[in-house]
Amino acid sequence: MSPPPTASQTVGPFFVIGCAWQDRNEIAPAGVSDERVTIKGRVYDGDGKPVSDALIEIWQANSQGKYAHPEDTQNKSIDPAFQGFGRIPTDDEGKFRFTTIKPGPAPGPDGKAQAPHLAVSVFARGLLKRLVSRIYFPDESANSADYALNLVDKGRRETLIAKKTSTLGTLEWNVILQGNGETVFFDV
Amino acid sequence: MGKIAGYRRPAPGTQPNYLHPAYVSSIKRAPSQPLVYLPHTITEITGPVFDRNIVDVKAFDLTKQHSGEPVGERIVVSGRVADDDGRPVRDTLLEIWQANAAGRYLHKRDQHDAPLDPNFSGSGHTMTDSEGRYRFVTIRPGAYPWGNHHNAWRPAHIHFSLFGPAFATRLITQMYFPGDPLMPFDPIFNSTADETSRTRLISQFDWDTTIPVHALGFRFDIVLGGREATPMEHK
Numbered sequence: 335m336s337p338p339p340t341a342s343q344t345v346g347p348f349f350v351i352g353c354a355w356q357d358r359n360e361i362a363p364a365g366v367s368d369e370r371v372t373i374k375g376r377v378y379d380g381d382g383k384p385v386s387d388a389l390i391e392i393w394q395a396n397s398q399g400k401y402a403h404p405e406d407t408q409n410k411s412i413d414p415a416f417q418g419f420g421r422i423p424t425d426d427e428g429k430f431r432f433t434t435i436k437p438g439p440a441p442g443p444d445g446k447a448q449a450p451h452l453a454v455s456v457f458a459r460g461l462l463k464r465l466v467s468r469i470y471f472p473d474e475s476a477n478s479a480d481y482a483l484n485l486v487d488k489g490r491r492e493t494l495i496a497k498k499t500s501t502l503g504t505l506e507w508n509v510i511l512q513g514n515g516e517t518v519f520f521d522v
Numbered sequence: 523m524g525k526i527a528g529y530r531r532p533a534p535g536t537q538p539n540y541l542h543p544a545y546v547s548s549i550k551r552a553p554s555q556p557l558v559y560l561p562h563t564i565t566e567i568t569g570p571v572f573d574r575n576i577v578d579v580k581a582f583d584l585t586k587q588h589s590g591e592p593v594g595e596r597i598v599v600s601g602r603v604a605d606d607d608g609r610p611v612r613d614t615l616l617e618i619w620q621a622n623a624a625g626r627y628l629h630k631r632d633q634h635d636a637p638l639d640p641n642f643s644g645s646g647h648t649m650t651d652s653e654g655r656y657r658f659v660t661i662r663p664g665a666y667p668w669g670n671h672h673n674a675w676r677p678a679h680i681h682f683s684l685f686g687p688a689f690a691t692r693l694i695t696q697m698y699f700p701g702d703p704l705m706p707f708d709p710i711f712n713s714t715a716d717e718t719s720r721t722r723l724i725s726q727f728d729w730d731t732t733i734p735v736h737a738l739g740f741r742f743d744i745v746l747g748g749r750e751a752t753p754m755e756h757k
Contacts, residue, residue: 336608338536339747341714341723343696344545345681348629351645352619352681380550387631393569393689403568405526405688419570440564453565453689460547462538462713464692466560485558511551521531521557522566522690 342463347387349457350423361392361420361434366413368397372504373469373496374431377424377456380512384428388458388509392420392432392469399438399447408441436471442481449476449483456509456519465519469507470495486518493517528562529690529747530606535716544709546670562690562750569689572615574649582648584620584660592642594623594661596737599697599725603654603684605748610654611691617647617683618658625664625678634666659737665704677704677711686746697742698724 362370377385395401395418398410402418418437422430439447449470456465470477472495477483483491493515496505510517540552560566585592599618603611621627621644624636628643642661650656663678679696686692698705705711705724714720722745731739 336604336606336745337722338719338745339532339606340693340695340744341537341716341719342693343538343681343713343723344547344710345683345694346696347631348619348627349681349683349694351627351629351643352617352647352683355645355647356617380554383550385551391692393565395565401564401568403571403688406564406568417570442563443561448563448565451565455689455692457694458551460545460551462540462542462545462548462710464694465540465553468565481563482560485560490555512554516553516555518555519553519557520560522560522562 344459344462345389345457347459349389353389353421354423356421357423358420359422359432361394361418361432363415365415366435368435370433370503371436372431372433373507374429374504375506375508376428377430377458377509378428378511382513384424385458385511386424386426386428388424388428388456390420390422390424390430391455391457392434393453394418394434395437395440397435397438399440399450401440439476444481446479446481447476449474449480451480451482465511466522467509467517467519468494472496472498472505482520490518526562526564526567527750527752528567529688530750532747536714536719538713542709542713545713566690567688569687569691570685572649572685574613577615577647577649581646582658584642584644584646584658587643588641590641592622592639592661594642596659597662598657598659598731598733598737598739599680599742600655600657600728600731600739601742601744603650603656603744603746605746607748609748610650610652611686611746612650612652612654614650614687615647615685616650616656618645618660618680620644620660620663620680621666623661623664625666636664636666657731662699670709675704675707677702677708682744684744684746691746693744693746695744696723699740700724700727
Protein backbone atom coordinates (compact mmCIF):
# COMPACT_ATOMS: atom_id res chain seq x y z
CA MET A 335 0.00 0.00 0.00
CA SER A 336 1.39 3.37 -1.04
CA PRO A 337 0.84 6.54 0.95
CA PRO A 338 -2.53 8.27 0.40
CA PRO A 339 -3.06 10.60 -2.56
CA THR A 340 -0.91 13.73 -2.71
CA ALA A 341 -2.55 16.73 -1.07
CA SER A 342 -4.11 19.34 -3.33
CA GLN A 343 -2.83 22.92 -3.24
CA THR A 344 -4.36 26.04 -4.74
CA VAL A 345 -3.89 26.71 -8.44
CA GLY A 346 -2.92 30.27 -7.42
CA PRO A 347 -3.42 33.41 -9.49
CA PHE A 348 -0.86 32.67 -12.22
CA PHE A 349 -2.01 29.30 -13.60
CA VAL A 350 -2.33 30.74 -17.09
CA ILE A 351 1.46 30.42 -17.39
CA GLY A 352 1.28 26.63 -17.26
CA CYS A 353 -2.27 25.93 -18.46
CA ALA A 354 -2.98 28.34 -21.34
CA TRP A 355 -1.43 26.07 -23.98
CA GLN A 356 -4.44 23.75 -23.54
CA ASP A 357 -7.11 26.46 -23.25
CA ARG A 358 -10.13 25.40 -25.24
CA ASN A 359 -13.43 27.24 -25.48
CA GLU A 360 -14.52 25.37 -28.62
CA ILE A 361 -15.06 21.88 -27.23
CA ALA A 362 -16.50 20.60 -30.49
CA PRO A 363 -14.01 21.44 -33.22
CA ALA A 364 -14.98 22.04 -36.82
CA GLY A 365 -15.87 18.70 -38.36
CA VAL A 366 -18.07 17.58 -35.49
CA SER A 367 -21.58 17.75 -36.92
CA ASP A 368 -24.35 18.42 -34.36
CA GLU A 369 -25.91 21.59 -33.23
CA ARG A 370 -23.71 23.93 -31.20
CA VAL A 371 -24.70 25.37 -27.86
CA THR A 372 -22.88 28.28 -26.22
CA ILE A 373 -22.69 28.39 -22.44
CA LYS A 374 -21.70 31.62 -20.77
CA GLY A 375 -21.46 32.58 -17.13
CA ARG A 376 -19.59 34.26 -14.35
CA VAL A 377 -17.88 33.11 -11.19
CA TYR A 378 -18.75 35.01 -8.00
CA ASP A 379 -17.31 34.92 -4.48
CA GLY A 380 -19.18 35.15 -1.17
CA ASP A 381 -19.42 38.95 -1.46
CA GLY A 382 -20.94 38.71 -4.94
CA LYS A 383 -17.69 39.96 -6.46
CA PRO A 384 -16.57 38.43 -9.75
CA VAL A 385 -13.64 36.01 -9.57
CA SER A 386 -11.20 36.99 -12.30
CA ASP A 387 -8.65 34.26 -11.56
CA ALA A 388 -10.69 31.07 -11.85
CA LEU A 389 -10.20 28.22 -14.29
CA ILE A 390 -13.17 26.19 -15.54
CA GLU A 391 -12.63 22.72 -16.99
CA ILE A 392 -15.33 20.71 -18.75
CA TRP A 393 -15.59 16.96 -19.33
CA GLN A 394 -18.42 15.58 -21.41
CA ALA A 395 -19.70 12.75 -23.58
CA ASN A 396 -20.40 13.11 -27.31
CA SER A 397 -23.86 13.46 -28.81
CA GLN A 398 -24.37 9.70 -28.49
CA GLY A 399 -23.63 9.80 -24.75
CA LYS A 400 -20.27 8.08 -25.17
CA TYR A 401 -17.06 9.28 -23.56
CA ALA A 402 -13.80 9.30 -25.54
CA HIS A 403 -12.12 7.07 -22.95
CA PRO A 404 -11.09 3.40 -22.99
CA GLU A 405 -13.40 2.52 -20.08
CA ASP A 406 -16.49 3.61 -21.96
CA THR A 407 -17.26 0.33 -23.70
CA GLN A 408 -20.75 1.23 -24.94
CA ASN A 409 -21.45 0.07 -28.43
CA LYS A 410 -21.84 3.62 -29.75
CA SER A 411 -19.81 5.54 -32.27
CA ILE A 412 -16.88 7.78 -31.35
CA ASP A 413 -16.08 10.92 -33.27
CA PRO A 414 -12.27 11.06 -33.45
CA ALA A 415 -12.36 14.86 -33.55
CA PHE A 416 -14.30 15.07 -30.30
CA GLN A 417 -12.26 14.70 -27.12
CA GLY A 418 -14.85 16.24 -24.79
CA PHE A 419 -12.42 18.41 -22.81
CA GLY A 420 -12.69 22.15 -22.34
CA ARG A 421 -10.54 24.60 -20.37
CA ILE A 422 -11.60 28.22 -19.99
CA PRO A 423 -10.02 30.81 -17.66
CA THR A 424 -12.32 33.58 -16.42
CA ASP A 425 -11.63 37.08 -17.75
CA ASP A 426 -11.09 40.33 -15.82
CA GLU A 427 -14.85 40.46 -15.09
CA GLY A 428 -15.04 36.85 -13.91
CA LYS A 429 -16.75 35.79 -17.13
CA PHE A 430 -16.29 32.61 -19.11
CA ARG A 431 -17.86 31.38 -22.33
CA PHE A 432 -17.54 28.20 -24.37
CA THR A 433 -19.24 26.45 -27.25
CA THR A 434 -19.93 22.74 -27.46
CA ILE A 435 -22.54 20.19 -28.48
CA LYS A 436 -25.20 18.85 -26.15
CA PRO A 437 -24.07 15.41 -24.96
CA GLY A 438 -26.34 12.40 -25.30
CA PRO A 439 -27.56 10.33 -22.35
CA ALA A 440 -24.73 8.42 -20.69
CA PRO A 441 -25.44 5.27 -18.69
CA GLY A 442 -26.16 5.67 -15.01
CA PRO A 443 -26.56 3.52 -11.92
CA ASP A 444 -29.74 1.52 -11.37
CA GLY A 445 -29.95 0.83 -15.10
CA LYS A 446 -31.25 4.32 -15.89
CA ALA A 447 -29.56 6.68 -18.30
CA GLN A 448 -28.26 9.95 -16.87
CA ALA A 449 -29.70 13.18 -18.20
CA PRO A 450 -27.37 15.03 -20.57
CA HIS A 451 -24.78 16.89 -18.48
CA LEU A 452 -21.31 18.38 -18.49
CA ALA A 453 -18.92 17.67 -15.60
CA VAL A 454 -17.21 20.83 -14.34
CA SER A 455 -14.05 21.45 -12.33
CA VAL A 456 -13.54 24.91 -10.85
CA PHE A 457 -10.06 25.98 -9.79
CA ALA A 458 -9.17 29.42 -8.41
CA ARG A 459 -6.86 31.34 -6.17
CA GLY A 460 -8.37 30.83 -2.72
CA LEU A 461 -9.59 27.32 -3.52
CA LEU A 462 -7.21 24.86 -1.89
CA LYS A 463 -8.74 22.08 -3.98
CA ARG A 464 -10.99 22.02 -6.97
CA LEU A 465 -14.75 22.28 -6.77
CA VAL A 466 -16.76 19.83 -8.86
CA SER A 467 -20.18 20.62 -10.29
CA ARG A 468 -22.37 19.66 -13.24
CA ILE A 469 -24.22 21.61 -15.91
CA TYR A 470 -27.61 20.22 -16.98
CA PHE A 471 -29.83 21.50 -19.78
CA PRO A 472 -33.17 23.35 -19.47
CA ASP A 473 -36.42 21.81 -20.76
CA GLU A 474 -34.90 18.34 -20.51
CA SER A 475 -37.45 15.77 -19.42
CA ALA A 476 -34.72 13.35 -18.30
CA ASN A 477 -33.61 15.78 -15.56
CA SER A 478 -36.40 14.71 -13.20
CA ALA A 479 -35.12 11.12 -13.06
CA ASP A 480 -31.39 11.94 -13.13
CA TYR A 481 -29.30 10.10 -10.56
CA ALA A 482 -27.01 12.97 -9.52
CA LEU A 483 -29.73 15.64 -9.54
CA ASN A 484 -31.83 13.48 -7.26
CA LEU A 485 -29.03 13.43 -4.68
CA VAL A 486 -29.46 17.20 -4.32
CA ASP A 487 -32.06 19.02 -2.19
CA LYS A 488 -34.90 20.12 -4.49
CA GLY A 489 -34.40 23.77 -3.59
CA ARG A 490 -30.80 23.78 -4.80
CA ARG A 491 -31.13 21.71 -7.99
CA GLU A 492 -31.73 24.74 -10.16
CA THR A 493 -28.12 25.85 -9.55
CA LEU A 494 -27.08 22.90 -11.73
CA ILE A 495 -29.40 23.66 -14.65
CA ALA A 496 -28.30 26.20 -17.25
CA LYS A 497 -30.84 28.91 -18.05
CA LYS A 498 -32.09 30.01 -21.43
CA THR A 499 -31.12 33.49 -22.54
CA SER A 500 -32.67 35.87 -25.04
CA THR A 501 -30.21 34.51 -27.62
CA LEU A 502 -31.27 31.24 -29.20
CA GLY A 503 -28.54 28.62 -28.68
CA THR A 504 -26.90 30.47 -25.78
CA LEU A 505 -27.38 29.27 -22.22
CA GLU A 506 -26.24 30.85 -18.98
CA TRP A 507 -24.73 29.02 -16.01
CA ASN A 508 -23.09 30.91 -13.16
CA VAL A 509 -20.85 29.68 -10.37
CA ILE A 510 -21.60 31.14 -6.95
CA LEU A 511 -18.82 29.89 -4.73
CA GLN A 512 -20.45 30.88 -1.44
CA GLY A 513 -23.60 32.31 0.10
CA ASN A 514 -27.00 33.19 -1.37
CA GLY A 515 -27.74 30.88 -4.31
CA GLU A 516 -24.53 28.95 -3.75
CA THR A 517 -23.88 26.48 -6.55
CA VAL A 518 -24.15 22.81 -5.64
CA PHE A 519 -20.72 21.19 -5.52
CA PHE A 520 -20.16 17.46 -5.44
CA ASP A 521 -17.78 15.36 -3.39
CA VAL A 522 -16.21 13.05 -5.95
CA MET B 523 -21.95 -1.29 -19.31
CA GLY B 524 -22.23 -3.85 -16.52
CA LYS B 525 -20.49 -2.92 -13.28
CA ILE B 526 -18.01 -0.13 -12.77
CA ALA B 527 -15.62 0.53 -9.90
CA GLY B 528 -15.23 4.08 -8.62
CA TYR B 529 -12.11 5.73 -7.27
CA ARG B 530 -11.27 5.77 -3.57
CA ARG B 531 -11.81 8.96 -1.59
CA PRO B 532 -8.96 10.48 0.43
CA ALA B 533 -8.82 9.78 4.17
CA PRO B 534 -9.93 12.65 6.45
CA GLY B 535 -7.17 15.18 7.08
CA THR B 536 -5.01 14.13 4.15
CA GLN B 537 -6.41 16.88 1.91
CA PRO B 538 -6.97 20.56 2.82
CA ASN B 539 -10.42 21.85 3.73
CA TYR B 540 -11.86 24.54 1.50
CA LEU B 541 -12.05 26.99 4.40
CA HIS B 542 -8.65 27.60 5.93
CA PRO B 543 -8.93 31.08 7.52
CA ALA B 544 -5.15 31.57 7.78
CA TYR B 545 -5.23 31.58 3.96
CA VAL B 546 -7.29 34.76 3.65
CA SER B 547 -8.38 34.20 0.04
CA SER B 548 -10.22 31.04 1.11
CA ILE B 549 -12.59 32.95 3.42
CA LYS B 550 -14.88 34.35 0.69
CA ARG B 551 -14.33 31.54 -1.83
CA ALA B 552 -14.88 28.36 0.20
CA PRO B 553 -18.41 26.97 -0.19
CA SER B 554 -20.53 27.30 2.95
CA GLN B 555 -22.79 24.33 2.15
CA PRO B 556 -21.57 20.75 2.56
CA LEU B 557 -20.61 19.02 -0.67
CA VAL B 558 -23.09 16.47 -2.07
CA TYR B 559 -21.53 13.02 -2.05
CA LEU B 560 -21.64 11.63 -5.58
CA PRO B 561 -21.00 7.92 -6.08
CA HIS B 562 -18.90 7.69 -9.22
CA THR B 563 -20.73 7.18 -12.50
CA ILE B 564 -19.23 6.72 -15.92
CA THR B 565 -18.76 10.51 -16.02
CA GLU B 566 -16.30 10.44 -13.11
CA ILE B 567 -14.42 7.24 -13.98
CA THR B 568 -13.63 8.52 -17.46
CA GLY B 569 -11.67 11.70 -18.16
CA PRO B 570 -9.77 13.54 -20.87
CA VAL B 571 -7.22 11.45 -22.73
CA PHE B 572 -4.34 13.39 -24.24
CA ASP B 573 -2.51 12.09 -27.24
CA ARG B 574 1.27 11.92 -26.89
CA ASN B 575 1.60 13.90 -30.11
CA ILE B 576 0.36 17.10 -28.42
CA VAL B 577 3.44 17.07 -26.17
CA ASP B 578 6.22 19.39 -27.25
CA VAL B 579 9.26 17.19 -26.61
CA LYS B 580 11.26 20.27 -25.60
CA ALA B 581 8.71 21.44 -23.04
CA PHE B 582 10.27 19.33 -20.25
CA ASP B 583 13.33 21.60 -20.23
CA LEU B 584 12.44 25.11 -19.03
CA THR B 585 16.07 26.23 -19.36
CA LYS B 586 16.10 25.84 -23.14
CA GLN B 587 13.04 27.77 -24.26
CA HIS B 588 14.88 30.97 -25.22
CA SER B 589 18.08 32.01 -26.95
CA GLY B 590 20.02 32.37 -23.70
CA GLU B 591 20.31 30.58 -20.36
CA PRO B 592 17.96 31.66 -17.58
CA VAL B 593 19.53 33.09 -14.43
CA GLY B 594 19.45 30.81 -11.40
CA GLU B 595 20.35 27.45 -10.01
CA ARG B 596 19.64 24.70 -12.58
CA ILE B 597 17.72 21.76 -11.13
CA VAL B 598 16.31 18.44 -12.32
CA VAL B 599 12.85 17.63 -10.89
CA SER B 600 11.78 14.07 -11.46
CA GLY B 601 9.65 11.38 -9.89
CA ARG B 602 6.98 8.81 -10.35
CA VAL B 603 3.23 9.13 -10.55
CA ALA B 604 1.44 6.15 -9.01
CA ASP B 605 -1.99 5.38 -7.62
CA ASP B 606 -2.42 4.56 -3.96
CA ASP B 607 -2.10 0.86 -4.71
CA GLY B 608 1.39 1.65 -6.03
CA ARG B 609 0.47 1.08 -9.67
CA PRO B 610 2.15 3.46 -12.13
CA VAL B 611 -0.02 6.12 -13.74
CA ARG B 612 1.15 5.87 -17.34
CA ASP B 613 0.90 8.33 -20.21
CA THR B 614 -0.64 11.06 -18.13
CA LEU B 615 -0.13 14.75 -18.81
CA LEU B 616 1.80 16.87 -16.28
CA GLU B 617 1.89 20.65 -16.54
CA ILE B 618 4.09 22.86 -14.36
CA TRP B 619 4.48 26.60 -13.81
CA GLN B 620 6.67 28.61 -11.51
CA ALA B 621 8.32 31.94 -10.67
CA ASN B 622 11.82 32.71 -11.92
CA ALA B 623 14.94 32.67 -9.74
CA ALA B 624 14.12 36.17 -8.47
CA GLY B 625 10.63 35.12 -7.37
CA ARG B 626 8.77 36.81 -10.23
CA TYR B 627 6.10 35.22 -12.44
CA LEU B 628 5.76 36.10 -16.10
CA HIS B 629 2.21 37.38 -15.58
CA LYS B 630 0.64 40.82 -15.91
CA ARG B 631 -0.83 40.68 -12.41
CA ASP B 632 2.44 39.83 -10.66
CA GLN B 633 3.48 43.17 -9.16
CA HIS B 634 6.49 41.92 -7.19
CA ASP B 635 9.39 44.33 -7.65
CA ALA B 636 11.86 41.73 -8.86
CA PRO B 637 13.28 41.38 -12.38
CA LEU B 638 11.75 39.30 -15.12
CA ASP B 639 14.19 37.02 -16.91
CA PRO B 640 14.03 37.27 -20.71
CA ASN B 641 15.30 33.69 -20.87
CA PHE B 642 12.72 32.15 -18.58
CA SER B 643 8.95 31.74 -19.06
CA GLY B 644 8.32 29.30 -16.21
CA SER B 645 6.01 26.97 -18.12
CA GLY B 646 6.55 23.29 -18.93
CA HIS B 647 4.75 20.05 -19.65
CA THR B 648 5.47 16.40 -20.24
CA MET B 649 3.80 13.00 -20.16
CA THR B 650 4.66 10.12 -17.82
CA ASP B 651 6.30 7.07 -19.38
CA SER B 652 5.12 3.46 -19.19
CA GLU B 653 6.33 3.24 -15.57
CA GLY B 654 4.73 6.53 -14.50
CA ARG B 655 8.02 8.42 -14.47
CA TYR B 656 8.52 12.05 -15.46
CA ARG B 657 11.43 14.47 -15.55
CA PHE B 658 11.76 18.26 -15.86
CA VAL B 659 14.84 20.46 -16.09
CA THR B 660 14.31 23.97 -14.73
CA ILE B 661 15.77 26.55 -12.37
CA ARG B 662 15.05 26.75 -8.68
CA PRO B 663 12.26 29.32 -8.21
CA GLY B 664 12.72 32.19 -5.76
CA ALA B 665 10.55 32.98 -2.74
CA TYR B 666 8.28 35.99 -3.12
CA PRO B 667 6.17 38.29 -0.95
CA TRP B 668 2.39 38.25 -1.04
CA GLY B 669 -0.41 40.15 0.65
CA ASN B 670 -1.91 37.46 2.87
CA HIS B 671 -0.60 38.95 6.16
CA HIS B 672 2.18 41.25 7.35
CA ASN B 673 5.54 40.28 5.86
CA ALA B 674 4.09 37.18 4.20
CA TRP B 675 6.42 35.26 1.87
CA ARG B 676 5.63 32.16 -0.12
CA PRO B 677 8.23 29.41 0.17
CA ALA B 678 9.81 28.44 -3.15
CA HIS B 679 7.43 26.11 -5.00
CA ILE B 680 6.55 24.67 -8.39
CA HIS B 681 2.88 24.23 -9.39
CA PHE B 682 1.96 20.78 -10.74
CA SER B 683 -1.20 19.89 -12.66
CA LEU B 684 -2.05 16.23 -13.40
CA PHE B 685 -5.02 14.49 -14.96
CA GLY B 686 -4.60 10.81 -14.15
CA PRO B 687 -6.90 8.23 -15.72
CA ALA B 688 -10.26 9.80 -14.81
CA PHE B 689 -12.17 12.99 -14.03
CA ALA B 690 -12.07 11.78 -10.41
CA THR B 691 -8.26 11.75 -10.29
CA ARG B 692 -7.63 15.36 -11.42
CA LEU B 693 -5.05 17.02 -9.14
CA ILE B 694 -3.37 20.41 -8.91
CA THR B 695 -0.73 20.76 -6.22
CA GLN B 696 2.55 22.48 -5.35
CA MET B 697 6.02 21.01 -4.79
CA TYR B 698 8.27 22.54 -2.14
CA PHE B 699 12.02 22.32 -1.45
CA PRO B 700 13.65 20.61 1.54
CA GLY B 701 14.91 22.90 4.30
CA ASP B 702 12.99 25.98 3.17
CA PRO B 703 12.66 28.12 6.34
CA LEU B 704 9.43 29.73 5.07
CA MET B 705 7.32 26.55 5.08
CA PRO B 706 6.32 26.69 8.78
CA PHE B 707 4.84 30.16 8.19
CA ASP B 708 3.01 29.44 4.95
CA PRO B 709 -0.78 29.00 5.29
CA ILE B 710 -1.07 27.25 1.92
CA PHE B 711 1.56 24.63 2.73
CA ASN B 712 0.02 24.22 6.19
CA SER B 713 -3.56 23.87 4.95
CA THR B 714 -3.39 20.06 5.12
CA ALA B 715 -3.99 18.88 8.69
CA ASP B 716 -2.14 15.58 8.42
CA GLU B 717 1.59 16.13 8.91
CA THR B 718 2.66 13.14 6.83
CA SER B 719 0.56 14.34 3.89
CA ARG B 720 2.01 17.83 4.25
CA THR B 721 5.57 16.57 4.37
CA ARG B 722 5.05 14.63 1.14
CA LEU B 723 4.64 17.95 -0.70
CA ILE B 724 8.35 18.56 -0.03
CA SER B 725 10.68 17.19 -2.69
CA GLN B 726 13.83 15.37 -1.64
CA PHE B 727 17.35 16.13 -2.73
CA ASP B 728 18.44 13.23 -4.95
CA TRP B 729 22.07 12.31 -5.77
CA ASP B 730 20.93 9.79 -8.39
CA THR B 731 19.38 12.44 -10.65
CA THR B 732 21.95 15.16 -9.88
CA ILE B 733 23.97 15.84 -13.02
CA PRO B 734 27.69 16.29 -12.24
CA VAL B 735 28.91 19.87 -12.71
CA HIS B 736 25.50 20.87 -14.10
CA ALA B 737 22.34 20.58 -11.98
CA LEU B 738 21.05 19.39 -8.58
CA GLY B 739 18.37 16.69 -8.60
CA PHE B 740 15.13 16.79 -6.61
CA ARG B 741 12.69 13.91 -6.42
CA PHE B 742 8.93 14.48 -6.15
CA ASP B 743 6.67 11.43 -6.27
CA ILE B 744 2.95 11.99 -6.74
CA VAL B 745 0.10 9.69 -5.69
CA LEU B 746 -3.38 9.79 -7.23
CA GLY B 747 -6.48 8.03 -5.93
CA GLY B 748 -6.68 4.30 -6.67
CA ARG B 749 -9.59 2.11 -7.62
CA GLU B 750 -12.35 0.82 -5.38
CA ALA B 751 -12.44 -2.95 -5.17
CA THR B 752 -16.23 -3.27 -5.28
CA PRO B 753 -17.91 -2.25 -8.51
CA MET B 754 -21.46 -0.95 -8.58
CA GLU B 755 -24.13 -1.86 -11.10
CA HIS B 756 -24.17 0.54 -14.03
CA LYS B 757 -26.14 -0.05 -17.18
